[in-house]
Amino acid sequence: MKRAFFPSESCKDTHFNPVIPQSWLQVERGKLSKFSAQSPSSIESFIKVQEPQILPFFKPVDYVEVLAQIHEELESCPPHERSNLYLLQFQVFKGLGEVKLMRRSLRSAWVKSSTVHEKLVFGAWLKYEKQGEELISDLLSSCGKCVKEFGMMDIASELPSDKKSYNIKDSKANEKHVPRNVSFRIGNETIQCDRQKIARLSAPFRAMLTGCFAESHHEDIDFSENSVSAAGMRVISAFSQTGCLDEVHPDLLLEILIFANKFCCEKLKDACDRELACLVSSRQDAMQLMEYALEENSPVLAASCLQVFLHDLPDSLNDNRMVEFLTHANRQHKLIMAGSASFSLYCFLGEVAMNVDPTSDVAALLLEQLLDSAENHRQRVVAYHRLGCVKLLRKEYDEAERLFQAAYDEGHIYSVVGLARLANIRGKKNCSFEKLTGIISSCTPLGWMFQERSLYTEGDDRWQDLEKATELDPTLNFPYMYRAASLMRKENVQSALAEINRILGFKLALECLELRFCFYLALEDYKSAICDVQAILTLNPNYRMFEGRVAASQLRTLVREHVPNWTTADCWLQLYDRWSSVDDIGSLSVIYQMLESDAAKGVLYFRQSLLLLRLSCPEAAMRSLQLARQHASSEHERLVYEGWILYDTGHCDEGLRKAEESIALKRSFEAFFLKAYALADSSPDPSCSSAVVSLLQDALKCPSDRLRKGQALNNLGSVYVDSGKLDLAADCYINALKIRHTRAHQGLARVHFLRNDKAAAYEEMTKLIEKARNNASAYEKRSEYCERDETKADLEMVTFLDPLRVYPYRYRAAVLMDNQNEKEAIAELTRAIAFKADLHLLHLRAAFHEHIGDVLGALRDCRAALSVDPNHQEMLELHSRVNSQEP
Numbered sequence: 001m002k003r004a005f006f007p008s009e010s011c012k013d014t015h016f017n018p019v020i021p022q023s024w025l026q027v028e029r030g031k032l033s034k035f036s037a038q039s040p041s042s043i044e045s046f047i048k049v050q051e052p053q054i055l056p057f058f059k060p061v062d063y064v065e066v067l068a069q070i071h072e073e074l075e076s077c078p079p080h081e082r083s084n085l086y087l088l089q090f091q092v093f094k095g096l097g098e099v100k101l102m103r104r105s106l107r108s109a110w111v112k113s114s115t116v117h118e119k120l121v122f123g124a125w126l127k128y129e130k131q132g133e134e135l136i137s138d139l140l141s142s143c144g145k146c147v148k149e150f151g152m153m154d155i156a157s158e159l160p161s162d163k164k165s166y167n168i169k170d171s172k173a174n175e176k177h178v179p180r181n182v183s184f185r186i187g188n189e190t191i192q193c194d195r196q197k198i199a200r201l202s203a204p205f206r207a208m209l210t211g212c213f214a215e216s217h218h219e220d221i222d223f224s225e226n227s228v229s230a231a232g233m234r235v236i237s238a239f240s241q242t243g244c245l246d247e248v249h250p251d252l253l254l255e256i257l258i259f260a261n262k263f264c265c266e267k268l269k270d271a272c273d274r275e276l277a278c279l280v281s282s283r284q285d286a287m288q289l290m291e292y293a294l295e296e297n298s299p300v301l302a303a304s305c306l307q308v309f310l311h312d313l314p315d316s317l318n319d320n321r322m323v324e325f326l327t328h329a330n331r332q333h334k335l336i337m338a339g340s341a342s343f344s345l346y347c348f349l350g351e352v353a354m355n356v357d358p359t360s361d362v363a364a365l366l367l368e369q370l371l372d373s374a375e376n377h378r379q380r381v382v383a384y385h386r387l388g389c390v391k392l393l394r395k396e397y398d399e400a401e402r403l404f405q406a407a408y409d410e411g412h413i414y415s416v417v418g419l420a421r422l423a424n425i426r427g428k429k430n431c432s433f434e435k436l437t438g439i440i441s442s443c444t445p446l447g448w449m450f451q452e453r454s455l456y457t458e459g460d461d462r463w464q465d466l467e468k469a470t471e472l473d474p475t476l477n478f479p480y481m482y483r484a485a486s487l488m489r490k491e492n493v494q495s496a497l498a499e500i501n502r503i504l505g506f507k508l509a510l511e512c513l514e515l516r517f518c519f520y521l522a523l524e525d526y527k528s529a530i531c532d533v534q535a536i537l538t539l540n541p542n543y544r545m546f547e548g549r550v551a552a553s554q555l556r557t558l559v560r561e562h563v564p565n566w567t568t569a570d571c572w573l574q575l576y577d578r579w580s581s582v583d584d585i586g587s588l589s590v591i592y593q594m595l596e597s598d599a600a601k602g603v604l605y606f607r608q609s610l611l612l613l614r615l616s617c618p619e620a621a622m623r624s625l626q627l628a629r630q631h632a633s634s635e636h637e638r639l640v641y642e643g644w645i646l647y648d649t650g651h652c653d654e655g656l657r658k659a660e661e662s663i664a665l666k667r668s669f670e671a672f673f674l675k676a677y678a679l680a681d682s683s684p685d686p687s688c689s690s691a692v693v694s695l696l697q698d699a700l701k702c703p704s705d706r707l708r709k710g711q712a713l714n715n716l717g718s719v720y721v722d723s724g725k726l727d728l729a730a731d732c733y734i735n736a737l738k739i740r741h742t743r744a745h746q747g748l749a750r751v752h753f754l755r756n757d758k759a760a761a762y763e764e765m766t767k768l769i770e771k772a773r774n775n776a777s778a779y780e781k782r783s784e785y786c787e788r789d790e791t792k793a794d795l796e797m798v799t800f801l802d803p804l805r806v807y808p809y810r811y812r813a814a815v816l817m818d819n820q821n822e823k824e825a826i827a828e829l830t831r832a833i834a835f836k837a838d839l840h841l842l843h844l845r846a847a848f849h850e851h852i853g854d855v856l857g858a859l860r861d862c863r864a865a866l867s868v869d870p871n872h873q874e875m876l877e878l879h880s881r882v883n884s885q886e887p
Helices: 021-026 032-036 038-044 063-076 079-096 099-111 116-129 134-142 195-199 205-211 230-242 250-263 266-278 283-295 299-310 319-329 330-337 340-354 361-373 377-393 396-407 412-424 428-443 447-456 459-472 478-489 493-504 510-522 524-540 552-560 568-580 584-594 601-614 618-630 635-648 654-664 669-682 685-701 705-724 726-738 745-756 758-773 776-785 788-801 807-818 820-833 839-851 855-868 873-882
Strands: 182-187 189-194 220-222
Touching: 021 250, 021 855, 032 873, 038 319, 063 079, 063 134, 063 524, 063 584, 079 099, 079 340, 079 377, 079 601, 099 116, 116 299, 116 330, 134 635, 182 195, 182 230, 182 396, 182 552, 189 195, 189 230, 189 776, 195 205, 195 230, 205 220, 230 250, 230 266, 250 266, 250 283, 266 283, 266 299, 283 299, 283 319, 283 330, 299 330, 299 635, 319 361, 330 340, 340 361, 340 377, 340 510, 361 377, 361 654, 377 412, 396 412, 412 428, 412 447, 428 447, 447 459, 447 478, 459 478, 478 493, 493 510, 510 524, 524 552, 524 584, 524 855, 552 618, 568 705, 584 601, 601 618, 601 635, 618 635, 635 669, 669 705, 685 705, 705 726, 705 745, 726 745, 745 776, 758 776, 776 788, 776 807, 788 807, 807 820, 839 855, 839 873
Parallel strands: 182 220
Antiparallel strands: 182 189
8 A cells, every 4th residue: 555645744643653664673683672662651662653745646525426427427428438437426525435436437537438549548547446456357368368458559550541532532733734744853863753643642733733833733842951862762662552651660650741741742651651650669769759750740640649648657657758748749649649539648747656656757747648638617626736746745735735725725625734734834723723613614514624633632622523424424434543542641551552443443454553563663562563563564664664764674574583482383374363253454464474385375365255254355466366366286176266356356156166166177176165165156046055054065065274164164054045055054053053154153143033033143153253253244234133222232232333334324224213203314425425426225215205205305315326336226217216316
């Protein structure tokens, strides 16, 4: 994970002393305790919470309204406007942190592209977003599935010729008086040409050779001063007769292109443009030819050069000459390169450059081009705010203030964060406070508003603002971190750890793990500290701590000296213990340590990927799966990991095929397990359950460890429950519990419930809650086996432990609606919708609005929900019904 874009420039909390990692690293190995065992005040040297970063994203106050507007416009706009609307939708989802929805919007922009340039830009953008997924394409190819998406386009064939410009008619005015042939003398050579055919190349040639100019009566014309060689003129003569360029050397093509542009020979120029475009196959080609393309107004060549550059991002940003073209392009050059897709192009390039280095000149110049390319209010908002963020980071404060103010004036309220930071930098802390207070009083208050205002208050006022920020948006990291650090400074250790554990229970944020690592370090709890730093390194092997100054791997090496060595047997015992207590972070740490031994790494990386998926870290999980494939000890094992890679990326049938290939080589637990999983997912036919049962039974007959056998028994129990075979299901769950597969309590509870023993189901879930480290889902499931008051208490606990789980909000809202408390019901849903763009929440709120006769509110929620899932059938039906009621 990248460090914050915008580290603290101001608003330094006087209690937070900067960390000096150098003194930490200077400690001799084995003598770390000498440093950390100083006075309690030394704790502060480890504890520093940076200001929350200013997100360089489009963040409307009411994102639901904006998504609804976009959807409404998409329903009625002309085709050429759709890509830009999907790009705006992408920006909204980016501001919300919804990665899957972002990519889907980007894909929609690519699919709905109305021009070659849009297709080119969005295709390259999608390829950039899917970096590291080349292996998936290779695996699909090995399954006989061809993947052509986001590959290089044949620009020459995609961009149509402008036929209108080629209709140069023969002149008949002086036909009887002009010679049929004409010779062009270039140096010592003479090239014979057909006068009428040369005249047809352009209006200037027509006027010169068949009009009133003296050359129309000459059979020999000196053409030595027109920057064309004799070889070039021969090609031009041949083209005038055949209309084709056959096997012309690239240097000669460039010469003819320049000549054709000079003499307005549009058909000849277009032919050269297309021939040259076909020759662009590398960044070196693109870099050399782009200058000619722009100078000679050759759109096909320019687009081909641009495509090569874009498909090699971010590495191609190192090509200074190409970057120079892009950062200093005037409007005409942008039109040649990108047609009407200039804003999309610079939006993409600006994002890539900021990911590489947001302080760089390249990032700033590309975003200036983005602003210059903006064509409407919404595009200007995106460009002003993003460029303002970069200027602030570069300490160009006056320019940053101008840009943030411009974005704010255009209606982007979030840009007030930049204005407040700048005011505080200039010593006007009260002004910063007043800006935020004004926003809070004039808008629907959001969590980020109170979080930002807290930076300009002290003591209880700051604490209250941060509590309000968490209430409105529990996904914000800073309030938890600040409160935890404050409690730690007061030596209230348990409360500090409880506060940071609260967010880590539902959001594995690296900066929160880092802070907890610092707590443990200050407490000399090296066993817990090593756990956190190893979890950090699992998520991001290159992570740097203490504001990016120290590699996490270095700190891990130092702490490792103070933790007893575990044998392989110790590691397995620890893994069983943590896995059975559903301590996923602890399990990650143990596996990281086991990977240092000579154990079979493929199996361990695979276990790692399972944990990362459970922790909602899909990118890290995929990286671990790929490492499992690389370290597979056999062909049949490698095929299993390839199958999981395909399955996890949505290619279920291909994953199934890999499992079958693996079984053909050797019957193994993992191959049968994968096949059962993939078969259950790929076939909607209930009759396939018997095949799944058979596969899981085959898996259980194969050698494996208790961790995986417990999972297989749990899955087998689920299949039996779905088939109504409750006794067999209960046996599976009981056997899974015997080998400490704790999650089987949930399945057994379901069996009790289906046997009409609600009390036993409740008791079973209580056992899971008592054993599991992360138990929000257990409370949620137990709520189904309670009376209403107990259900309410359990669901309140779910929201406290994991505010991202949407079922509790929906349940509470439904109860309120049943009691005819319509406003409170809608408010309950609105509370969650403010920080989570969830289809089900929007759907239910739309239905509530319809119920109370608020047609416009219902329509707005329907449209926003269809932005989240355009194909949701129930939502489409509700939208159709509500739309028919619109006044």
